[in-house]
Amino acid sequence: MNRNGPAGKRVTRRNLSPSALVLGLFLASLLGLGVLAPAPATAQLTSPGLTTAPPPRVRVFLDCQARNCDSDHFRTEIPWVNWVRDRADADLHVIFTSTSVGGGGNQYTFDFIGLRSMAAMTDRLTYTSAGSDVRTELMDGLTRAFSLGLVRYAVESGQGNNFDLRFLGSPTAEIVEGNGDGEAGEEFFDPWNSWTFRFGLSGNMDIQERRSEQRVNPSLSANRVTDEWKLDFSLWSNIRRQRIELADGREIRNDTDSWRVSGLVVRSLTDHVSVGFDTSARNAITQNQRNRMTLRPAVEWNYFPYAMANRRQFIAHYGVGVEYSDYYESTIFGSTEETLPTHRFAFQYRVREAWGNAGVGFDSSQYLHDASLYSFGLNGEVSYRISRGLDLNLSADASRVNDQIHVAASSYSDEDILLGRVNLPTGYRYQASVGVGYRWGSALTNVVNNRFPGSVR
DSSP, X not given: OOOSOGGGOOOOOOOOOXXXXXXXXXXXXXXXXXXXXXXXXXXXXXXXXXXXXXXXXXXXXXXXXXXTOOHHHHHHHOTTSEEBSSGGGOSEEEEEEEEEOGGGOEEEEEEEEEOGGGTTOEEEEEEEXXXXXXXXXXXXXXXXXXXXXXXXXXXXXXXXXXXXXXXXXXXXXXXOOOOSSSOOSOOXXXXXXXXXXXXXXXXXXXXXXXXXXXXXXEXXXXXXXXXXXXXXXXXXXXXXXXXXXXXXXXXXXXXXXXEEEEEXXXXXXXXXXXXXXXXXXXXXXXXXEEEEEEEEEEEEEESSOGGGTTTEEEEEEEEEEEEEEEESSOBTTSOSEEEEEEEEEEEEEEEEETTEEEEEEEEEEEETTOTTOEEEEEEEEEEEEEETTEEEEEEEEEEEEEOOTTOBSSOOOHHHHHTTOSOOOOSEEEEEEEEEEEOOSOSBOOOOOOSSOGGGO
C-alpha cells in the first residue's frame, strides 16, 4: 500500500496545537456573531426550493404618542415581527404620532428609525382618517399603513420570501394628465368647499338614594381646514342638576347652566408664520362672570416648518385685544361691568425623539390699563429613556397670579366652596410630578391574551 501520495510525494499529518484550536474557534465565533463579517449586502430573495435556516424577524419597539394607539391590536394583526419592550433590544424604533386635520379627522404619522444593522434606514408614512370613520375602519387603515412601512425592514432582514404582493386598484385605469398645478390626477370637486359641520347631544345621570346628578350637553361646530386657512367655530352648553341630602336631613341643590361660543380664524403666510384672531363669549359662574367676551388678533412664528409639528415645535405667539365682562356681583374693584384692553405672549418648545420627548413653555398676560394686573407661568415636562428598561418622567408648572379682577367683593359661603361654585382667590399655583419605572424580564411582547379583561373584573 502506497503511503507516499501522488507522484511519490509524502503526505504528512499535522496535529493542531491547543492554542491554534482555541484561536480558530474564537475567529469562527466572531464571524458567527457578525463582528468580522463584511458589511451587509442589499436585501436578497431566494428560491423557495432552497433549504436555508429561517431568517430572524425584525425586532420592533413601538413608541406610542398618538391618539388611538392600540398596541394590542397592532401586535395581534402584525404577527410577522417580534415586538420588544425596550428600545435597546430593537432593530427598528417606530414613533407613532398624530395631529388633528379638517373634517374632524386625524393625520397619523409613523416615523421608522432603523437601529443596529439598519441604522442607515429611516422612513416616514402618514395615514389620514375621516371624521366619520368608525373604530374598525380607523384601526384597519392604521394597521395597513403600519404594515406597509414595516415590510421594507422585514425584507432587509431576509423575510422577503414570506410576503406576497397584491395590487387592489384597477389594472386598466387610465393615466390622467396633471391638473395644471403640478399634481397628477383629476381634480376632485368638493361641493362643501372643505367645510364640515357637527351637531352633538349627550346626557348622563347618576342617581343614588341620597344624591343625584343629571347633565345634558348640546354642541354645534363648523370648521374648514386647508393649507392656507384654518377656520373653527363652536357652540357648547352644559346643563347640570345636582341634589345632595345631608346627614341631618337637609337637602342641598346645585343647579348650574354654562355655555360657550368661540371662533378662530388663521391665515398661513409662510411655512413658519401665521396670523389670525380668536374670539369667544361665555358665562363663568365660578369666576363671577355672567357674560365674558374677548377678541384678540394675534401673530405666530414657528422656528420649524409647521409640517414638522408632530416631531418638533418652537413657537412664539403674541396677541392683543379687548375683554368685556358683566359680573353677577360687584367685584373687589367695585365694578359690575367693564371693557379692558389686554395682551398675551407665549412660547413653547416641544420635541419627540428616539430617547423620549420633552417640552417647555412660558405664557404671560396683562391688562394694558394697569400694568400691575398680570399673570405669568412656566411649565415643562420630560420623558427620558435612561437605559435599558429604565424610564424617568418629570413634569412641573408654576404660575404667578395677580389679575383676578373678577373676584366678588362679598364673602363665600362654605356651601359655595365645597360645591365648587367659586374659584378661590390665589396669588400662585404650583404643580409637580416625578415618576421612575424599571422593566426587566422577557424582551418580547408578541403574545396578546384578552382573557379576564378589566371591564368585567
